[in-house]
Amino acid sequence: MTIDVVFLFLQQGVASGLVIGSVYALIALAIVVIFKTSEVPNFSQGEMVMAAGYIALYLLVFRSMPLWIVMPATILAAYAGAALFRRLVLNQVARANGSPVNLVIATLGLSYVLRGFVRQTGFGDTPRSFPPVIEPQSIMIGQAAVTTLDLVILTTAVLVMAAFFWMFKYTKIGRAMRAVGMNPKAAQLVGVDLTRIHMIVWGLSGGISAIAALLISPKVLMTADMGSIVTMGFAAAIVGGFTSLPGAVVGGFLIGIIENFVGLFISSRAIVLAPFVAIMLVLVIRPQGLFGGRVEIKKV
Amino acid sequence: MPDLLELTGVSASYGRIQALSGVSLSVPEGSIVALLGSNGAGKTTTLNAISRLVPVQSGNIRFDGKPIESMASHRVVEGGVVQVPEGREVFRDMSVRENLEMGAYRRKDPKSVRADFERILDYFPKLRERLQQRAGTLSGGEQQMLLIGRALMARPRLLLLDEPSLGLSPVLVQQIFGFIDRLNKDGLTILLVEQNAAVALSTSSYAYILENGELALQGASKELRHDDSVRRTYLGH
Ligand SMILES: Nc1ncnc2c1ncn2[C@@H]1O[C@H](COP(=O)(O)OP(=O)(O)OP(=O)(O)O)[C@@H](O)[C@H]1O
Ligand SMILES: [Mg+2]
Numbered sequence: 060m061t062i063d064v065v066f067l068f069l070q071q072g073v074a075s076g077l078v079i080g081s082v083y084a085l086i087a088l089a090i091v092v093i094f095k096t097s098e099v100p101n102f103s104q105g106e107m108v109m110a111a112g113y114i115a116l117y118l119l120v121f122r123s124m125p126l127w128i129v130m131p132a133t134i135l136a137a138y139a140g141a142a143l144f145r146r147l148v149l150n151q152v153a154r155a156n157g158s159p160v161n162l163v164i165a166t167l168g169l170s171y172v173l174r175g176f177v178r179q180t181g182f183g184d185t186p187r188s189f190p191p192v193i194e195p196q197s198i199m200i201g202q203a204a205v206t207t208l209d210l211v212i213l214t215t216a217v218l219v220m221a222a223f224f225w226m227f228k229y230t231k232i233g234r235a236m237r238a239v240g241m242n243p244k245a246a247q248l249v250g251v252d253l254t255r256i257h258m259i260v261w262g263l264s265g266g267i268s269a270i271a272a273l274l275i276s277p278k279v280l281m282t283a284d285m286g287s288i289v290t291m292g293f294a295a296a297i298v299g300g301f302t303s304l305p306g307a308v309v310g311g312f313l314i315g316i317i318e319n320f321v322g323l324f325i326s327s328r329a330i331v332l333a334p335f336v337a338i339m340l341v342l343v344i345r346p347q348g349l350f351g352g353r354v355e356i357k358k359v
Numbered sequence: 360m361p362d363l364l365e366l367t368g369v370s371a372s373y374g375r376i377q378a379l380s381g382v383s384l385s386v387p388e389g390s391i392v393a394l395l396g397s398n399g400a401g402k403t404t405t406l407n408a409i410s411r412l413v414p415v416q417s418g419n420i421r422f423d424g425k426p427i428e429s430m431a432s433h434r435v436v437e438g439g440v441v442q443v444p445e446g447r448e449v450f451r452d453m454s455v456r457e458n459l460e461m462g463a464y465r466r467k468d469p470k471s472v473r474a475d476f477e478r479i480l481d482y483f484p485k486l487r488e489r490l491q492q493r494a495g496t497l498s499g500g501e502q503q504m505l506l507i508g509r510a511l512m513a514r515p516r517l518l519l520l521d522e523p524s525l526g527l528s529p530v531l532v533q534q535i536f537g538f539i540d541r542l543n544k545d546g547l548t549i550l551l552v553e554q555n556a557a558v559a560l561s562t563s564s565y566a567y568i569l570e571n572g573e574l575a576l577q578g579a580s581k582e583l584r585h586d587d588s589v590r591r592t593y594l595g596h
Binding site: 234244 | 441444451452453457460465509510
């Protein structure tokens with residue numbers, strides 16, 4: 060491998076890595092915001108992405124709706140679905156038995172339900188492709204080849220993340236979410252309605268998953284198992300420290316870039332290993348993740 | 360004075376552990392009433408039943424004449440019943456300012472919220488110096504002040520105080536209780552939970568003593584201070 064090729068691969072790896080990484084970052088963000096506010100890893104996050112993808116596909120292809128209706132409708136549907144799941148199912152489970160394990164099992168249950176549902180409808184039988192939002196045209200950035208679609212994906216993801224961070228940091232509802240994450244009891248004592256906040260957090264997480272689905276669907280073949288992309292989201296979240304929102308974003312981009320480097324420099328067959336290698340490296344070098352705070356000892 | 364808060368036969372449990380059985384007490388408007396008892400007697404549970412953090416099994420809780428025993432916790436806060444919890448229940452990673460602002464979460468009168476903010480910082484000049492500091496890095500005494508300040512930001516009509524003296528030096532205890540006295544003189548009604556019976560009995564006008572989740576004794580604080588059994592068990596002399 061000559062130095063020229065290395066240089067080319069580096070540029071291409073970073074460019075492609077940032078594009079796919081921005082989608083991983085969105086999924087990681089959706090996972091972490093739920094974990095931060097309810098300490099439940101949501102194992103149905105991938106299926107939320109998948110289900111949102113199929114909602115969009117259904118509206119667009121089978122209902123012939125225009126894209127400008129399909130997109131907000133899909134995001135709204137995912138928001139409502141996730142918020143209702145939190146309200147109707149998880150609240151019931153939490154009331155019946157407070158143990159977090161049961162909540163995790165309930166999210167696993169949802170993932171099976173969603174996958175089963177898509178299989179039932181027959182939609183998922185044949186892998187389908189989602190028509191791209193815009194016709195991809197090739198452009199060069201430095202020596203890296205990307206498409207206009209790639210740029211749209213990256214820009215949209217970054218804007219969505221920026222909006223989310225602004226909401227989380229500066230709005231009253233965002234502050235309430237942070238309060239619930241830090242100390243749910245104190246949040247209740249100042250008058251935060253926990254049920255409402257949990258619904259909104261799940262809704263936002265569902266909405267972000269839907270955006271990730273809309274961005275990634277034109278680039279992948281859609282199947283009922285496309286939710287497995289969530290592996291990358293979880294890897295990104297773990298690399299970032301699992302409780303850090305900025306960590307999730309950085310983790311997402313890192314995983315995307317590492318994945319592309321592995322594909323370019325080693326072998327495309329080794330790509331599946333990339334997230335696990337990244338997780339192991341981080342866990343060995345910095346067990347709390349890149350952005351994970353000091354390990355706090357809880358008072359008992 | 361009419362009772363601002365009234366509990367009648369309140370019971371509460373955590374699974375199989377019966378934490379409260381048939382507790383009745385009342386807090387007249389404008390008074391300081393103390394709730395005493397040793398570790399695990401059920402004092403915190405009583406406050407949490409009022410704040411609607413633990414479910415009430417049976418009995419009634421009335422605030423300002425209206426039943427609140429099946430209200431949601433945020434509605435109780437909105438109604439003016441605000442708790443200062445025991446321990447260091449601040450929002451650790453938020454600044455002192457954000458913590459205080461969180462106290463006014465349910466209020467919709469931004470102008471008077473700002474006025475209250477200034478007034479509370481006048482009460483606690485220490486907090487003013489540290490508005491930008493992360494709450495988790497405050498000392499124990501400062502966190503206690505922050506908790507009281509946060510509760511005041513909700514503009515309470517009834518303040519539920521859970522062991523404000525816990526872990527504080529005698530000087531700070533005096534300071535905090537001087538402050539509690541002042542709030543009361545300014546018209547705030549207070550239900551005070553304490554293990555430090557000496558201080559609590561000299562601050563309050565009436566007191567209840569809990570043992571194993573049941574009321575064991577009650578009376579005017581002045582008289583309880585001279586009661587032999589109280590002196591032996593709770594005052595240690
Ligand atoms: N979350 C809980 N789960 C199970 N049992 C609990 C819980 N909280 C309190 N208890 C039990 O209920 C009883 C009353 O507890 P509570 O906290 O009300 O006591 P307390 O009077 O406030 O004590 P302290 O002075 O130590 O704060 C105790 O036996 C305690 O072990
Ligand atoms: Mg207690």
